[in-house]
Amino acid sequence: MPPDIASRIARITALLQAEFRASGATLADALPQCRRRLPRRLRTEADFLAEIEPLAAHPRLARQLDLVRADTASTALLTHLQTLSRGRRRMDLVLSVLGSVAFGLLAMLVLLVLVLRWRGDV
Numbered sequence: 694m695p696p697d698i699a700s701r702i703a704r705i706t707a708l709l710q711a712e713f714r715a716s717g718a719t720l721a722d723a724l725p726q727c728r729r730r731l732p733r734r735l736r737t738e739a740d741f742l743a744e745i746e747p748l749a750a751h752p753r754l755a756r757q758l759d760l761v762r763a764d765t766a767s768t769a770l771l772t773h774l775q776t777l778s779r780g781r782r783r784m785d786l787v788l789s790v791l792g793s794v795a796f797g798l799l800a801m802l803v804l805l806v807l808v809l810r811w812r813g814d815v
Contacts, residue, residue: 710723
């Protein structure tokens with residue numbers, strides 16, 4: 694396997710450890726901890742890369758790997774993981790909670806007005 698793909702797999706593992714706090718020295722060890730946080734299409738690509746990672750150490754088996762698919766899979770995972778940031782995820786969580794609270798308050802206000810109208814107070 695070319696060192697480019699091996700270095701990309703190592704970089705993907707490092708990004709998973711940094712962004713999702715996954716532990717494990719290899720991609721196969723780090724992947725189960727952050728599997729649900731990846732999009733479905735990228736999960737299959739990550740599984741493929743985890744499968745070929747140990748085969749890359751063997752010189753004869755490395756020649757049999759699909760390098761084109763490995764390159765596209767690693768490129769897709771790297772671009773996705775590099776666009777993530779903890780600050781953005783935290784801000785999205787805060788905005789989601791605030792949106793839920795605002796919707797609940799609005800629903801409660803509408804329900805209050807309907808009850809008061811039904812009783813004839815408004």
